[in-house]
Amino acid sequence: MNTATSRLITGIAAVGIAGLVLSACSRPPSTGEGEGQGTVTASPGITDDTIRIGSSLPLSGPLSRNGETQLASMQAYVDALNTDGGVTMGDGKTREVEFVYYDDAYDPSRLVQNFQRLVDQDQVFATYGMFGTASNLAVMPTANDLEVPQVFLGTGAAAFSEDREANPYTLGWWPTYQNEAATFGEYLVSLDEPMTVAFLAQNDDQGEAYLEGLTSAIEGSQVELVDQASFSSTDTVYDSQVSALAASEADAFFSGVNVPSAQTAVLEKLGDLQWSPVTYLPIVSAAPDVVREASAGDYLPDLYSGAFTKWPCSPADEGDEDVQNYLDAMAEYSPDVEACYINTIFGWAMADTLTKALEATQEPTRESFMEAIAGLQTDEISLMHDDLTFDGGDFGSPPIADLAVRKWEPADDDWTTADLG
Numbered sequence: 001m002n003t004a005t006s007r008l009i010t011g012i013a014a015v016g017i018a019g020l021v022l023s024a025c026s027r028p029p030s031t032g033e034g035e036g037q038g039t040v041t042a043s044p045g046i047t048d049d050t051i052r053i054g055s056s057l058p059l060s061g062p063l064s065r066n067g068e069t070q071l072a073s074m075q076a077y078v079d080a081l082n083t084d085g086g087v088t089m090g091d092g093k094t095r096e097v098e099f100v101y102y103d104d105a106y107d108p109s110r111l112v113q114n115f116q117r118l119v120d121q122d123q124v125f126a127t128y129g130m131f132g133t134a135s136n137l138a139v140m141p142t143a144n145d146l147e148v149p150q151v152f153l154g155t156g157a158a159a160f161s162e163d164r165e166a167n168p169y170t171l172g173w174w175p176t177y178q179n180e181a182a183t184f185g186e187y188l189v190s191l192d193e194p195m196t197v198a199f200l201a202q203n204d205d206q207g208e209a210y211l212e213g214l215t216s217a218i219e220g221s222q223v224e225l226v227d228q229a230s231f232s233s234t235d236t237v238y239d240s241q242v243s244a245l246a247a248s249e250a251d252a253f254f255s256g257v258n259v260p261s262a263q264t265a266v267l268e269k270l271g272d273l274q275w276s277p278v279t280y281l282p283i284v285s286a287a288p289d290v291v292r293e294a295s296a297g298d299y300l301p302d303l304y305s306g307a308f309t310k311w312p313c314s315p316a317d318e319g320d321e322d323v324q325n326y327l328d329a330m331a332e333y334s335p336d337v338e339a340c341y342i343n344t345i346f347g348w349a350m351a352d353t354l355t356k357a358l359e360a361t362q363e364p365t366r367e368s369f370m371e372a373i374a375g376l377q378t379d380e381i382s383l384m385h386d387d388l389t390f391d392g393g394d395f396g397s398p399p400i401a402d403l404a405v406r407k408w409e410p411a412d413d414d415w416t417t418a419d420l421g
Helices: 003-024 064-083 108-120 133-146 177-190 205-218 239-246 260-273 288-292 321-333 342-359 366-374
Strands: 050-057 094-103 126-128 195-202 223-231 252-256 278-281 303-307 404-409 414-417
Touching (some): 050 064, 050 108, 094 108, 108 133, 126 342, 133 205, 177 195, 177 205, 177 223, 177 252, 177 278, 177 303, 195 205, 195 239, 205 223, 205 252, 223 239, 260 278, 260 288, 303 414, 321 342, 342 366
Parallel strands (some): 050 094, 050 126, 195 223, 195 252, 252 278, 278 303
Antiparallel strands (some): 404 414
């Protein structure tokens, strides 16, 4: 166990003790009085002085790096917020945030157990930042039956945003997988020349969503999907699939691999095969290190990816105020964690989204919190790309529905915003 993880797990122990102290005091459910409103009965997890928020993340298993880094920035944000006095909510009261979390090892059954524990034992006010499509799908029915917010999720599955009347307590966060793949397809179409495409993705709903977005974007154009392959969630090497797709000699390649280390291996395999198609990497596996660590030599292809956040370690963003605040907080509260890893960036932006929603919450209730999210429209989410908007009121899409497109520039050894015309 590394130093950062040890410190974070110590943090949860402290939160647990604080929760026991609160319980021992036998404090009744808080009531709050907002400006111009009568007394209301608060939901579980909130008093006049504190609000308890929960999450479940993969802190072990194949995606532990993703989970640890995201947790580190979520915790750093809370620590910085509490140091400044807490969050002032729409009812006029300022509350310290208590953050409770557990390890789910990217196992849907464990996330379900953790969610139930957060609700029953820890009595959290809301949960946020949990990632994984299958895991969150498994939790969604319970969250809505119990009317416990399950929001700002780390998944691009449309299911978490497309029917909010049926699931009013669940909400995604970033652009859908369909939208992400469609953006690449639209770019290929914009080249206005005959092109062939090969496709690789996991054999699940996520892979189907990527395929749906890509095929819908190229339908009726000069771009043709000529080959496709898939892998299971238990696979760790995709050499045979990439080799089979390379035999198609396709001009373009959608590499729908979401595990960063596996994506690096795919790029290395392209180099081994001396196949250099125009290649798209999904948002979650496009960190600069994924590309820098790939030994593809002269056969590293032209690479594109989507983005909805700034890149804190990019020279293009180094003078940005949000970026500097983020780097300063990470250096102070989570100094041993990779500040420029993609999930670290996500965790910070998710925590800022949560805070802005709490600031807009007029009553100390879960219902009021969800109403605040629905009314939240802003372009000031910390680290969100300047050209994008968070819109919690769009009931057919996730609140961050669009994305910028970035191209890998070998000369800069970094991603830069691409002009796709």
